[in-house]
Amino acid sequence: MWTLVGRGWGCARALAPRATGAALLVAPGPRSAPTLGAAPESWATDRLYSSAEFKEKLDMSRFPVENIRNFSIVAHVDHGKSTLADRLLELTGTIDKTKNNKQVLDKLQVERERGITVKAQTASLFYNCEGKQYLLNLIDTPGHVDFSYEVSRSLSACQGVLLVVDANEGIQAQTVANFFLAFEAQLSVIPVINKIDLKNADPERVENQIEKVFDIPSDECIKISAKLGTNVESVLQAIIERIPPPKVHRKNPLRALVFDSTFDQYRGVIANVALFDGVVSKGDKIVSAHTQKTYEVNEVGVLNPNEQPTHKLYAGQVGYLIAGMKDVTEAQIGDTLCLHKQPVEPLPGFKSAKPMVFAEIIVSPGMYPLDQSEYNNLKSAIEKLTLNDSSVTVHRDSSLALGAGWRLGFLGLLHMEVFNQRLEQEYNASVILTTPTVPYKAVLSSSKLIKEHREKEITIINPAQFPDKSKVTEYLEPVVLGTIITPDEYTGKIMMLCEARRAVQKNMIFIDQNRVMLKYLFPLNEIVVDFYDSLKSLSSGYASFDYEDAGYQTAELVKMDILLNGNTVEELVTVVHKDKAHSIGKAICERLKDSLPRQLFEIAIQAAIGSKIIARETVKAYRKNVLAKCYGGDITRKMKLLKRQAEGKKKLRKIGNVEVPKDAFIKVLKTQSSK
């Protein structure tokens, strides 16, 4: 249907897998009593759910496959996905129109506080159109690049997407990324130009951008105001007309894919399922392909948008299932459930997300030392949260300075912050995460090391494992292909910023008269912490950014030691690019200087590469007034006392091991705020 403009890079984007790894199947959804904020008042009003009419609606056999539509709403951050979802829920009578509904599918506390979606949410809507009853499964997805794993999983459950674009801002970096995700998955794309009520809205300009960049004829765009509800009915109409029904088989034995799951302390695991084949009912005996364990189904239902038990779920439908799974290791995302004694070939599941950054989790200083039960509580909180957010990878780790902990892999810095906030809000676990590092690689030349690692190319997650230069052929660093969309007036400044971050320009096109799209290959470690902030501040907030995994490139990496009075502090060893070693070393020394308490002797803080010192700071000695009791004028006595004090300090400096308190480590290691 589409040919791509800007083929050189556009197609590359279409062909390349997303940073997070293209997922293979199905849709995530909402849930969980303990993890969610209070449900909005407008849901599940007694009037709606006690009515005979509604109960009849929950007879899911009434929806043949040809009357089902599965679609996602995708867009750049803040272009109005969740607001459009609100209007669709209202128009289909799913939520009460008279209430002031605002982003009702953003149920997590963190989503409401930050005003962003971080978790894809499913809602089943019942819609009557021209005498036919339709079941529309809507998935509202996050817009930020760090949560694109949620988007790619959602898209695999769908046959179409609503691509929402702000009528004032026009196409932005994540609009492009999301379009190509849908394009790769061969989904129908319905472009929806939102916020036409805004004073500065220019829907015609946006239509032209859509035609130019995505090659979608402008007459396919639907212009709406999700806020005011203007023209939203046409979106429902387009969903029915332009998105095909799913291809599934109801007569085959049950094949249900677990596309999301959460843990409820009273009901155990609640698995969100999409049925590819067959039927599932309350009382059925089911088997997990992952664990081979058998369970009895206690409850099945749909999300409307809260849980509504139904008698059965049929192929093509999306809902939830509770089957007495008490452990978080059961019902893993991507698992296939089938009927007992009717084994099926498991569905391919999802490719696991590829972590882009790693950080160590450390407990707040006040919580040290952790006793066994506290440690177990934190472990269980991490397990439960990672059940709901399967894109986080967890390694057990222990650090000399900070004790037992975990090294976690995230898809980006915002993802890491949101995970931290959710741990605190949903599980009452107060932790601090260290500044993130990226996974470097080394190609080994030493046969001894190759034998030890059983492979030639190793990934260095922990800087302590960094092999010496004499033992490697080359070091590699992860790179990403970044897309920046900006008003033309900021292009020069942005190019300078990118060059300072060692980025290489790959492409530049005008998407309209005054908007430019730039493509750069960035070393990942150059954008991970503060690139987005710098970009936003130098473009007065107008430039947008998105990136995708682009593999690895050769890099001149060095291991940088931090020394205190000549002794290496193992916990602060970092791997850095040679050209950035000085500035990073200086920053760490300065941070350490501010956090180390003064001692009786002077402390030299140095950053070193091998034997070469590249940065230095000094913490002056705490000076005791040895002359305090020395009244009167005997100058020789005073000199003697001062000399003795100086000698004592010299001696202390030589033998004095600098004790670094835990909170000083934490101050140096912990993440700088990202947003």
Ligand SMILES: Nc1nc2c(ncn2[C@@H]2O[C@H](COP(=O)(O)OP(=O)(O)OP(=O)(O)O)[C@@H](O)[C@H]2O)c(=O)[nH]1
């Ligand atoms: N004027 C106007 N504002 C709108 C419209 N639609 C959404 N908004 C506002 O735009 C802001 C973002 O809307 P959301 O629906 O949260 O956007 P989103 O795309 O879901 O955001 P993320 O989930 O964070 O990616 C909110 O302040 C909405 O009130 C519209 O049609 N007109």
